[in-house]
Amino acid sequence: MDSVICYLRKIQEEITVKNFSNAFIYASKIILGLWITKTIMSALGIDYIWAIISVVVVSDPDIKNATENIILRIINTILGCGIGMLCVWTLGTKTYSLLTAVFITTIISHLFMKKKSWRLAPATCIIVYMGVLVGEANNKSLSPIHLATERTIEIIAGCIIALVLSFIYSHISIRLSTKK
Numbered sequence: 001m002d003s004v005i006c007y008l009r010k011i012q013e014e015i016t017v018k019n020f021s022n023a024f025i026y027a028s029k030i031i032l033g034l035w036i037t038k039t040i041m042s043a044l045g046i047d048y049i050w051a052i053i054s055v056v057v058v059s060d061p062d063i064k065n066a067t068e069n070i071i072l073r074i075i076n077t078i079l080g081c082g083i084g085m086l087c088v089w090t091l092g093t094k095t096y097s098l099l100t101a102v103f104i105t106t107i108i109s110h111l112f113m114k115k116k117s118w119r120l121a122p123a124t125c126i127i128v129y130m131g132v133l134v135g136e137a138n139n140k141s142l143s144p145i146h147l148a149t150e151r152t153i154e155i156i157a158g159c160i161i162a163l164v165l166s167f168i169y170s171h172i173s174i175r176l177s178t179k180k
Contacts, residue, residue: 026061029169033059037161041154050151054158057120059166066166070159072117077155080105080124081148087125088132088144098129127151 033055041048058069087101102122109121131147 022061025169025173026059029165030056030059033158033161033165036165037158040161041157046157047150047154050154051158051161054155055162058159058162063166063170066162069117070163072113073120073159074156076109076113076117076120077124077152079109080121080126081128081152083108083121084125084128085144085148088129093129093133098126101125101129124151 034052037051037055038048041051054073058066058073060066060069083105084101087097087104091097091100102125105122105125106118109118112118113121128144128148128151131151132144
C-alpha cells in the first residue's frame with residue numbers, strides 16, 4: 001500500500017501546468033487525427049479501424065519520435081502481413097501455420113527492429129491470420145493477399161495522417177515559441 005501511495009505522490013509532483021498543457025495538445029492531436037482518419041476513410045468506403053489505431057500507436061509529441069514510430073509501424077506491418085500471408089498460402093489455416101508464421105516473424109523482427117517495436121510484426125501476422133479464419137467462419141472468401149493489402153493500406157493511411165498532423169503541430173509549436 002505504501003508503494004502505491006509513493007507512486008501517486010510522484011505522479012502528483014509531475015503534474016504541472018506545462019505538462020498538462022502538453023498533454024492537452026497531444027490529446028487534441030490524437031482526437032483530430034482520429035476524426036480526420038474516420039472521415040476520409042469512410043468517404044472513400046475503406047474500413048478505418050486499423051487506420052485510427054495507427055494514429056494512436058504512432059503519435060508522439062516529438063516529431064522525431066513520431067516519424068520513427070511511423071517508419072517502424074509501416075515496416076512491421078509489411079513484415080507481419082507478408083509472412084502471415086505467405087504462411088496461410090503455403091500451409092493453410094491450421095494451427096501450425098499460425099505458429100510457424102509468428103515464429104518466423106518474431107525472429108526476423110526481433111533481429112532487425114528497434115527495441116519494443118518488434119512486437120508489432122508478430123501481432124500483425126496474427127491479425128492477418130485471424131482475419132482469414134473469421135472470413136472462412138463467416139463463409140466469406142477473404143484471400144490472404146486481399147486481407148494483408150487491406151490492412152497495410154489502412155495502417156499506412158493512419159500513419160500518413162499522424163505524420164501530417166505531427167508536422168502541422170510541430171510547425172505551430174515552433175511559431176508560438178518564437179513569438180514569446
